[in-house]
Amino acid sequence: MRKLWFAIILIFGCSIFVSCGKNKARNFEKPPHWFASYKDFDQKDYYNYLQDKITALNSSDVIFYNAVSQFYKESKTPIWTANGWQEGLIDSVMDIFSKSAEQGIQPSFFSYEILSDKIQNIKSLEIKGAEALYDSLSRLELLLTHSYLTYAKSMAFGATDPVVVNGGKWLFKPDSIPDDFAIKALESCGDANAFLRELIPCDSDYVALQRELCKYLALKDTVFPTIPVIEADSGRVARNVHLIGERLRMTGELPESYVASDTLGKELMPAINLFRENHAIPRSKHLDEETIKELNRQPSYYINKLSANLERYRWRATQNKGESFIAVNTADFTLQVHHGDSIVRMRVCCGKSLPPKDTTRVRGVLQSQKTESPMLRSEINYIVLNPIWSIPAGIVKDEYYYKFVKSNTAIVKKEKLHIIDLRTKKEVAPESINWKKVRRNNIPYQVFQESGSFNALGLVKFNFPNTESVYLHDTNNKSAFKRRVRTLSHGCVRVEKPIELATQLLTINGYDTTRLEQVMITLGFEPTTEEGEEYLEKMQEKEEEYFSKLKPEDTVFYRPLRPTTLALKQKMPVYIEYYTCFLGENGHVQYRPDCYRKENNILFNVR
Numbered sequence: 062m063r064k065l066w067f068a069i070i071l072i073f074g075c076s077i078f079v080s081c082g083k084n085k086a087r088n089f090e091k092p093p094h095w096f097a098s099y100k101d102f103d104q105k106d107y108y109n110y111l112q113d114k115i116t117a118l119n120s121s122d123v124i125f126y127n128a129v130s131q132f133y134k135e136s137k138t139p140i141w142t143a144n145g146w147q148e149g150l151i152d153s154v155m156d157i158f159s160k161s162a163e164q165g166i167q168p169s170f171f172s173y174e175i176l177s178d179k180i181q182n183i184k185s186l187e188i189k190g191a192e193a194l195y196d197s198l199s200r201l202e203l204l205l206t207h208s209y210l211t212y213a214k215s216m217a218f219g220a221t222d223p224v225v226v227n228g229g230k231w232l233f234k235p236d237s238i239p240d241d242f243a244i245k246a247l248e249s250c251g252d253a254n255a256f257l258r259e260l261i262p263c264d265s266d267y268v269a270l271q272r273e274l275c276k277y278l279a280l281k282d283t284v285f286p287t288i289p290v291i292e293a294d295s296g297r298v299a300r301n302v303h304l305i306g307e308r309l310r311m312t313g314e315l316p317e318s319y320v321a322s323d324t325l326g327k328e329l330m331p332a333i334n335l336f337r338e339n340h341a342i343p344r345s346k347h348l349d350e351e352t353i354k355e356l357n358r359q360p361s362y363y364i365n366k367l368s369a370n371l372e373r374y375r376w377r378a379t380q381n382k383g384e385s386f387i388a389v390n391t392a393d394f395t396l397q398v399h400h401g402d403s404i405v406r407m408r409v410c411c412g413k414s415l416p417p418k419d420t421t422r423v424r425g426v427l428q429s430q431k432t433e434s435p436m437l438r439s440e441i442n443y444i445v446l447n448p449i450w451s452i453p454a455g456i457v458k459d460e461y462y463y464k465f466v467k468s469n470t471a472i473v474k475k476e477k478l479h480i481i482d483l484r485t486k487k488e489v490a491p492e493s494i495n496w497k498k499v500r501r502n503n504i505p506y507q508v509f510q511e512s513g514s515f516n517a518l519g520l521v522k523f524n525f526p527n528t529e530s531v532y533l534h535d536t537n538n539k540s541a542f543k544r545r546v547r548t549l550s551h552g553c554v555r556v557e558k559p560i561e562l563a564t565q566l567l568t569i570n571g572y573d574t575t576r577l578e579q580v581m582i583t584l585g586f587e588p589t590t591e592e593g594e595e596y597l598e599k600m601q602e603k604e605e606e607y608f609s610k611l612k613p614e615d616t617v618f619y620r621p622l623r624p625t626t627l628a629l630k631q632k633m634p635v636y637i638e639y640y641t642c643f644l645g646e647n648g649h650v651q652y653r654p655d656c657y658r659k660e661n662n663i664l665f666n667v668r
Contacts, residue, residue, distance in 0.1 A: 088251070089138075092145040095184065101191035102145050110195040111139055111202060123207045124214065128243035140250050141205045142198045151180065153254040154209055161212070163275050164261065165368030166220055167668045171208040179204065209253060213246045214238065216260035219375040223436075226662040227639075228421075228429035232437035232527055233378035267374045269644040273313075274367040280311065280360040290353050295330045295346040298323050305329065305348075308356050309336055313649070339649050341393070341545065366652060369660040370642035372667060378438065385569065386634040387441070387562075389533075389554055391434045392641045392653045394547040396533075396556060398565055405565060410536070410547040410555035414656045426662045431455075432551050433657050436639055439525035440632035441533070444563055446583050446625040447512035448522040448534070452478075456551060457508050458501055465496040477515060479618065481507040488618045512622040520584050521559040523566075525635050533635070535559035548656050554637065560584075570631050583625050 096102070115133045120126040133139075141151050158173040168174070179201045188194045214220075218238055224231045249256040262268075286304060293299035306321035306329050314332040325333075325348070333352065334344040340355050382388070385400045391411040398405040412434035421428040429435075452461065464472045472478065473491040482489050483505050494506070510516050519535020529552060536555040541547060549555070556562055564577060572580070578593045588594045604621065611619060639659060645651040 089143045090147050090149055093148045095186065096146045098186045099145070099188070099194055102194060103191065104144065106191065107142075107145070107195050107198060108138065111142075111199045112137070114199045114203065118203070123203060124210045125243035128247065129203075129206060129210070132244060132247045139198075139202050140247070142202045145198070146183075150250070150253060151205065154205065154212075154257070155180070157212065157254065157257055158208060162278060162368075163271065164216065165271075165274060165371035165667070166215060170215075170220065170667050171212055172204055173208075176201070176204060176208065206247070209250065209257075210243055210246055212257055213260055214242070216257065216262075216375065217242070218377060219372055221372060221663055221666045223373075223376050223378065225426060226666055227436060227659060228427055228662065230429035230433050230435040230529075230657075232435050232439075232529065233376075234438070235376050235378040262374055262377075264374075266644045267371065269650055270367050270371050270374070270642055273642075273650045274364065274371065276313070277360045277363040277367065281364060283360060285311075285357065285359055288353055288356055290350050291348050293325055293348050295325050297325055299325065299348075302329070305333065305356060309333070312336065314339070335647070335649070338647065339645065340652050343545075363652075365664055366642050366655075366660060367650075368667070369663040370640055372663050373640060378436075382634065382636065386636060387533075389434075389635070389637045390640050390643065391436075391554075391637060392639050392656060393643070393651070396554070396562075398562060400565065400569060405558075405561065407562070408542045408547070408557040409533075410541050410544075410549045412531075412548060412550050412552040414548040414658075417658060425665050427658055429657070434550070434552050434554055434637060435527070435529045435531060437527050437529070437531075437637050438634065439527050440634050441523050441525045441566065442629055442632050443524050444566065444627045444629065445522040445524060446580065446627065447520060447585075447622050448516065448518045448624050449512055450510040450517045452508045452510065453530075453551070454504065454507075457504055457506075461508060462496070462499075462501050462504065465494075465499075469494065469496055477511045477513065479509050479511060479620075481509070483507055490617070511620045512624060514585070519555075519559060521563050523556075523559075523562070523635075531637075533559075533562075546654075546656065566629065566633055567627065569633070570629050580627070585622070 112133070115130060118126065118130060123129050141147050141154075155173070155176065158168050158171045158176070161168050161171060161173075179197065182188070183194075183197055183201065188197055211220075218236065223233065223235065246256065285308065288304045288308065289301055291299050291301055291305070293302065300323060302323040302325055303321040306315060306319060309315040309329075309332045310317060310319050310321070314335045315328070319328065319332075322329075330346070333348070336342075336356070337344055337352055342352055342355065382399070387396060387398050389396045389409060389411075391409075394409055394411065396407050396409045413430070413432035415430040415432055417427055417430075421430070461472070470491050473480070478491070480489055480491055480494065481487065489506075499505070514520060515537050517537060519537055521535045523533035525532060531553045533554045533556050538549075538555075541549055541555065542557045547555075560581075563580070567577060567580065575590075575592055578588065578590060579596050582588055582593055582597050582600065588597050608616070608619060639657065641653045641655050641660065643651050
């Protein structure tokens, strides 16, 4: 009986051991034949030596320090130098590190050259004595572990800190790294190659950019010959036009089979316009200097741009957006409303891009300017019809103060401004203020612009919580959307089709045609139905009643149009992003200028 119980306990104990260690169990390789030349190697002595090295580690020596220490303490065996040398495993991860440029990160970021030297040093068989050998093996072991985990983290969550490389204008809350991420990575190191490859993003945008990057990496040592400025129209023959065809064959707008000539023919001209579309240059039947300049970009330009944007995609800040959301790409000056299979697109204007200053660099990273539109994720929770613009104190100080000093009442009348005395909390007549006696750095007034189509916010404002106090809104400057570069605002996003956007959001929130017409009437549009006319009459009656109840002194400040707030039960997720490379509707990778100068910040940190 005692033997039976002993057998049961033994089996149960073994099952626990197997269960607990199933992720860690792996078949170690036999050491390669050349390693037998190290006669001084003793496996037990080396493992003890390695444990002492690990005990002496600190958080600056290795990424995920706590997880690494725990793993080695529990496993009591090396990963890469088990049995002295795991050649297949080492070769597989070194091969991945050597090709990391295909993911937009230089191999040096993973200490590839240093690792190669250490490996070669050991393989040279010139290390003498057990102590020197154990030191070389243990250093390689820990550096390989550090690089392996760095690669895993880089593919799963990005190699850089987005808050840092975006100069602070980063309000997303990306996926945090799970506490067990490093442990699971270490437990999967038996098949490190497969584990690391599974972490690489596989969505269509990332794959398209990564494929495009590989195309230009193959050309990285190629120097494109300079295409001179050519003046020619479609269908004409001009000198050096063949250079354009050869270039477009390289960049992908023309097939490999294209035979270049000096004729702007039926195949070449559409390809030139496709190239223009991919670079946000207007289509034309003529060659122009801007197109030639863009065609003269060298492979390094594309490699850098694609590398920076691949890193942005790896941050995983905007994954799983769902079926309904708004995405703003400030680099492309566009907004997309996604709802099921429907996509509505429109132009936007975003925050100004100011000239950089050396004082705005911190550890080599260019800090964001205050006028930039921040990158964020939030939810539109209410719409304001006929908004007032409460002009920020900084804009009053930097822009309006001088206007008030020059002509106080004129600017107030022209822009329909109102002024509140912050000391009394009451609105005051503009002629009662002597702005020449007001200290610019201590302005005791709040200025706002009354509702109306002339208002800087236009007729509609879309509000969502964020710490930068930015929002989407209409604008009184409709001509701004005709510009190609639309960095014009103080940080908010101006929307080209605000009525269309509002209608879609309200429809999603259950507004029928009757309620939508009431919204339009509130915005000042004429009724289109009898019910609408009745609604307008009631509005006018209420307005007359409101005015009749005002005190005589308050009628001076009466505003016939005032904000109406519409709360949204079904909030709409909104993402303000910044992608200077992305997969276009035409199936080609699109390239946009780095108007906020973010790319070098990323590249500076992944090389």
